[in-house]
Amino acid sequence: MEHLTEYLDDLFAFIRHSPTAYHATAGVLDHLTQQGFKRLDEAVSWSNLPPGSYSVVRNGASLIAFTLSQDPQAGMPMRMAGAHTDSPSLKIKPNPVQVRHGCVQLGVEMYGGLLLAPWFDRNLSIAGRVTWSCDTGPMRCSLIDFTRAAAIIPSLAIHLDREANEKRQIDRQTDLVPIIMLTETADPPDFNELVRKELVRLHPEAAMATILAFDLFLYDLQPPCRAGLNGEFITGPRLDNLLSCHALARAMTAAPDNNCNRLIVFNDHEEIGSLSRSGAQGPFLKSVLQRLYPDPDLLQRVVARSLFISVDNAHAVHPNFATRHDPNHLVMLNQGPVIKVNAAQRYATDAITAGLFRQLCTKADIPYQEFVMRNDLACGSTIGPLTAAEIGIPTVDVGVPQLAMHSIRETIGHLDGWYLLQAMTAFFAAEDTQIHCPDPGF
Template sequence: MSKSLLPLSDFNQSLLGFLQASPTPFHATESMASILLSAGYTELFEDQAWQLQEQAGYFVRRNDSSIVAFWLADKSQPLRLLGAHTDSPCLKVKPNASMTDKGYFQLGVEVYGGVLLAPWFDRDLSLAGRVHARIDGKIKAVMINFERAIATVPSLAIHLDREANSSRTINKQTDLPPVLAIVGESKQDLNTILMAEVRKQYESVESILDYELFFYDTQPAAVIGLENEFIASARLDNLLSCYVGLQALLSSGPGQNKVFVCTDHEEVGSVSACGAQGPFLEHTIERIWPSIEDRNRLMANSLMISVDNAHAIHPNYFEKHDENHGPIINQGPVIKVNANQRYATNSFTAAVFKQVCNDVGVKYQSFVTRTDLGCGSTIGPAIASGLGVDTIDIGVPTFGMHSIRELAGSEDAHNLTKVLSHFYEKVSLTD
């Protein structure tokens, strides 16, 4: 069931394809499910009984936006767990979104997560997500993706805001609704547009009941830089980690119990049925090991690696970093540490990760945010507190986190996959 890790160039091209195919958490989860099925994993369903065998791979989805995959080697062995998240900061369409004013058709949006808003202006935007429709008398979920550019958020010309370059502010309610069309004789309406889009898959659609739709940048992910040093893309935080974790799962040997979890809603706190603070992962593990005694003993010897991007030191803003903790792109994965448990790393889990890096000859770095600045968080503390499992937070160094287009190193994802694949195979974590 395992396959060899792709060479660097092929790996990056495959990563770019994954990013392009995954404009929303629903599409990212569908992409991962498709890859797992192709690798011989069996899909399980939460409302059905599970018949599990050792030396076999399985996966289960929740809400179409979170996924847990696992390789069951030997139920008596501890677990090697990896985790990431499927969501990214973006503009999400409101329920009653259609707006027509001054001759233009627009959609009202909410800001999902901690979005860096300025880069969203003047981009070619498309729309994707999940629609629930009544089809053949039943409620069905339909994935949609317009793929082509259908909208933009136009900037106000500098002539009308002479202070734009020195003191620009962005009003989330009034400045962000994207423009989709000029209103003609027939009034534009989102429900009608969605009906037409769903009919491409189901001619018998009767009505649109609800939707979760997200705007995204249509510019393709790319390898860039004078020497091809960088990967530029939307949603590197945190689809890069999803891809890395999935490749580590599939390229590692079959000797150990391996769990890979990608949850939704991390960017808004992870508090949901399918988020890291919800019971999805715990429910899955409970169904594999129903005995509380067996499960607790396994967890005592298990380890979780939470994979989420880290802030690379920025050459134009180096003063925003602690001078001894400025990770550099393409210089290895970053161990993230925070005294207030915004990251779950402790000295034991850091030591294990460093040894795993040493085993495969990959350099590592450390990140601590400046003491006078706030610190973000990850799924690491949520899973550590829920499962009671030793956990470390790590990730690849990144520029422009939470922008519409982020930048990471073209070597870092591949090197991290080597590390995580070895972690999945390592017989003893303390050797």
């Protein structure tokens, strides 16, 4: 992509079509397949792969893609980068339906550390994946998306709570129960039947299907867009961290044929701690690397000379709350990717990996910034430290600055994703980009 507007259109389309981590993974996989990446199945053997580009998906919401320009057994370093596919949301409970005062409502769980207040008074839709079967046929799994304003969580009017602006607290069990329709009977509708109807819209062969189970989430229908008097902002849902997934996938497929082996990993479950079979604290990346490098000694040699760039959004300074930031590390919108540092290794960055990323930005001719949390506020984390600890790979944590992280609608600068794309393209493209620095001799 050569132009900012082309990049933004492509980013907006990706976010619109990615209401859940499953859809985001499917969208990335589509892009990779169109660019010639061959899909591998974890359940079959694929040792001794010839040079080429490959992808592998785990549990529908995590993905690894790699390009082998050289035979891995030659032991060349690997340029690696990662991001997460999931975002905070409301997840529909297995038996969700309740009827109260003529309203049909859905029980939901909190997924991740979401800001609760922005979920009120939004046009919400439902999307995710469903398992189903017809008669005694095999179980199938399909993505569904209601694609319309199917649910709403109305606020309580201020007349019924005069202290709403001073004291209102949100009860996670009782206050955030979405309404999906009105009814005149006390009989609750069959939610599985509603799901089956949506499934049939996409899969007519499911007309007689039994719904077996689902992973369904609510999402905000409002698409991302430019904002601000001069269009200098982007507002949209799930910018943390679909923006990073998009940039890494595009940088990966834009890389020319060269002598670099490169890999991207997109993990699910970052927002709930990453401890799962497809999360960054699980074995997904390690198991793929072990298949590429069956010799443990060779794997360790490659990892020691490689670099992992963990990409996840960072906190820009909020003009109304500037005291929540360290005064010497005020990160600004539209001033480039942020290198994130934390003494307790909540971010994996160190002097060596930060230095390598700074060189990368300088070479790509883009600005960069540095972020460190105030000492009196707890620091968040990313897949970076977990990947570094699992694999042993030198890692740097970076990401674009944003406001309103984990809100249903987040705000970024319109240039920062574009800058990130340039940096990651330089990382994957340039054979002479340094990605390893030996320890100093003692």
